[in-house]
Amino acid sequence: MLAIDNLHVTVDGADILKGLTLAVPAGEVHAIMGPNGAGKSTLSYALTGREGYEASKGSVMLDGVDLLIMSPEARAAKGVFLSFQYPLEIPGVPTMTFLKAALNAQAKARGDADVSATEILKRVRARAQELRISPEMLKRPLNVGFSGGEKKRMEILQMMVLQPRLAILDETDSGLDIDALRIVADGVNALRSPDRAMLVITHYQRLLDYIAPDKVHVLVAGRIVDTGGPELALALEKDGYDKYLAAA
Amino acid sequence: MVATALPTRRTEAWKYSDLARALPGVTLPTPTDAARIIEALAGRVVHIDVAPGENVVSVDRFSANAMEARAFTAHVKAGATLTRVVVQTASDGVPLGAIRVRLDAGATFRQFIYEEGARLARFETEVSVEGEGAHVELNGVYLVDNGRHADLTSQIIHAHPGGETRQLIKGVARKGGRGVFQGKILVAPHAQRTDARQNHHALLLEDGAEVFAKPELEIHADDVQCAHGNTVGGLDADALFYMRQRGLPEPQARALLIEAFLGEAVSAALPEELRAEIMQRIGSWLGESQ
Numbered sequence: 001m002l003a004i005d006n007l008h009v010t011v012d013g014a015d016i017l018k019g020l021t022l023a024v025p026a027g028e029v030h031a032i033m034g035p036n037g038a039g040k041s042t043l044s045y046a047l048t049g050r051e052g053y054e055a056s057k058g059s060v061m062l063d064g065v066d067l068l069i070m071s072p073e074a075r076a077a078k079g080v081f082l083s084f085q086y087p088l089e090i091p092g093v094p095t096m097t098f099l100k101a102a103l104n105a106q107a108k109a110r111g112d113a114d115v116s117a118t119e120i121l122k123r124v125r126a127r128a129q130e131l132r133i134s135p136e137m138l139k140r141p142l143n144v145g146f147s148g149g150e151k152k153r154m155e156i157l158q159m160m161v162l163q164p165r166l167a168i169l170d171e172t173d174s175g176l177d178i179d180a181l182r183i184v185a186d187g188v189n190a191l192r193s194p195d196r197a198m199l200v201i202t203h204y205q206r207l208l209d210y211i212a213p214d215k216v217h218v219l220v221a222g223r224i225v226d227t228g229g230p231e232l233a234l235a236l237e238k239d240g241y242d243k244y245l246a247a248a
Numbered sequence: 249m250v251a252t253a254l255p256t257r258r259t260e261a262w263k264y265s266d267l268a269r270a271l272p273g274v275t276l277p278t279p280t281d282a283a284r285i286i287e288a289l290a291g292r293v294v295h296i297d298v299a300p301g302e303n304v305v306s307v308d309r310f311s312a313n314a315m316e317a318r319a320f321t322a323h324v325k326a327g328a329t330l331t332r333v334v335v336q337t338a339s340d341g342v343p344l345g346a347i348r349v350r351l352d353a354g355a356t357f358r359q360f361i362y363e364e365g366a367r368l369a370r371f372e373t374e375v376s377v378e379g380e381g382a383h384v385e386l387n388g389v390y391l392v393d394n395g396r397h398a399d400l401t402s403q404i405i406h407a408h409p410g411g412e413t414r415q416l417i418k419g420v421a422r423k424g425g426r427g428v429f430q431g432k433i434l435v436a437p438h439a440q441r442t443d444a445r446q447n448h449h450a451l452l453l454e455d456g457a458e459v460f461a462k463p464e465l466e467i468h469a470d471d472v473q474c475a476h477g478n479t480v481g482g483l484d485a486d487a488l489f490y491m492r493q494r495g496l497p498e499p500q501a502r503a504l505l506i507e508a509f510l511g512e513a514v515s516a517a518l519p520e521e522l523r524a525e526i527m528q529r530i531g532s533w534l535g536e537s538q
Binding site: 048049050051071072073075076077081082084087088089090091092093098101102103105106109141158162 | 484485486487489490491492493494495496497498500501504505507508509511512
């Protein structure tokens with residue numbers, strides 16, 4: 001479903017991704033692990049079309065469609081969702097208003113009918129409850145004044161409401177205590193589906209105790225240098241990235 | 249400075265707004281101080297008296313494609329409230345407004361100015377706190393696009409103790425538009441316990457947009473709380489990307505952010521229908537000038 005082939009990305013003149021190749025079939029959850037500076041966040045921005053993270057070489061196809069030529073909003077409408085490592089605060093825009101605007105913008109881009117306000121409200125409230133997000137929080141401007149954990153739960157709420165085809169979770173566990181981690185992981189697990197692929201980007205193995213990946217890839221110096229099952233994450237936790245760094 | 253010619257940018261009080269250039273050939277009937285130009289052009293000054301405990305709302309609309317100069321004085325007596333709303337829209341005029349307000353003890357002056365700019369638009373506000381515990385709320389938004397000039401100039405004099413000022417001005421400028429904010433707050437030596445906040449924030453939406461800001465706090469008392477903030481910058485690129493990642497097309501994401509930015513300065517205390525009108529005007533300005 002997602003096929004990344006020989007992807008090269010240069011950021012501010014530095015080569016960050018240097019020929020990354022990766023495939024994630026529908027229905028699978030893949031983890032990408034790597035040390036700081038390996039290119040993990042660059043990969044998430046390159047996949048979502050952030051300015052300054054354009055590919056200089058290689059291709060990214062989602063369901064056979066070239067993502068790299070699309071705008072960030074077109075990719076979103078195609079079903080690409082990024083749970084940000086540092087979710088942005090959007091002052092003055094209530095969370096509910098934002099979700100409604102996002103949902104309907106995507107529907108419009110796909111040529112679907114608008115989702116009614118009551119239907120959205122119903123959908124959001126049910127999901128919010130699962131994530132222990134209060135109705136009060138939904139009225140407040142998105143992420144403004146929220147704690148780190150609240151922001152991460154808000155990302156998962158948006159993911160649940162938008163129902164993406166490809167979900168990318170960038171360091172979703174950072175800043176979460178163990179209870180919040182469990183809530184977030186339950187939310188992610190509930191979204192596992194034969195129609196959906198997930199890419200879980202993480203520095204630590206901790207999150208993978210809760211979200212069991214089908215495959216683990218090791219990203220070092222801009223390339224995937226190893227791929228294995230969940231046992232690979234455990235080995236990394238024990239031995240670190242040294243042997244890969246030495247080889248890179 | 250006293251003269252019969254209109255002020256140019258060489259006159260300190262008009263340094264960002266060249267009135268002589270906006271009104272070629274116009275002169276003043278009598279020699280006039282630079283701080284009283286609008287009164288002189290208006291020809292007459294309308295006085296508003298707000299009796300103790302009364303609550304008056306005044307709406308002043310400027311929508312002609314010609315020079316429109318209006319001047320007011322107001323005396324808001326003990327415990328009374330004057331709410332003034334100015335709505336300025338036409339593009340090719342020279343709308344000029346001036347109001348000088350005296351506040352007695354416990355009186356409130358609340359003002360909101362909506363300014364789309366014109367060949368030259370300028371609104372002057374002078375408030376003098378002359379009784380204990382008076383409240384001043386001066387809010388405003390300006391939205392300027394190509395060829396438009398919007399000037400908000402104010403002076404608040406806290407001459408008595410325990411007064412409170414809240415000033416929040418927000419502006420957006422597109423290419424070729426020019427915004428001006430000049431705001432002075434003066435706290436006299438005996439005006440202890442004054443609590444004054446002044447904020448002006450502007451967004452430059454495109455290259456070639458201009459905003460000039462001259463915030464001034466002059467404090468002569470020692471037991472006061474005064475703060476001011478002034479920023480001029482662009483839209484937050486990270487927030488824009490975040491919104492686009494969620495599927496909002498760029499123009500819609502920009503409009504939402506700008507609307508939210510300006511909305512903070514649209515006083516919640518305005519009568520509901522006026523607040524709705526202002527928000528609707530902001531929405532259509534953003535829609536039209538995209």
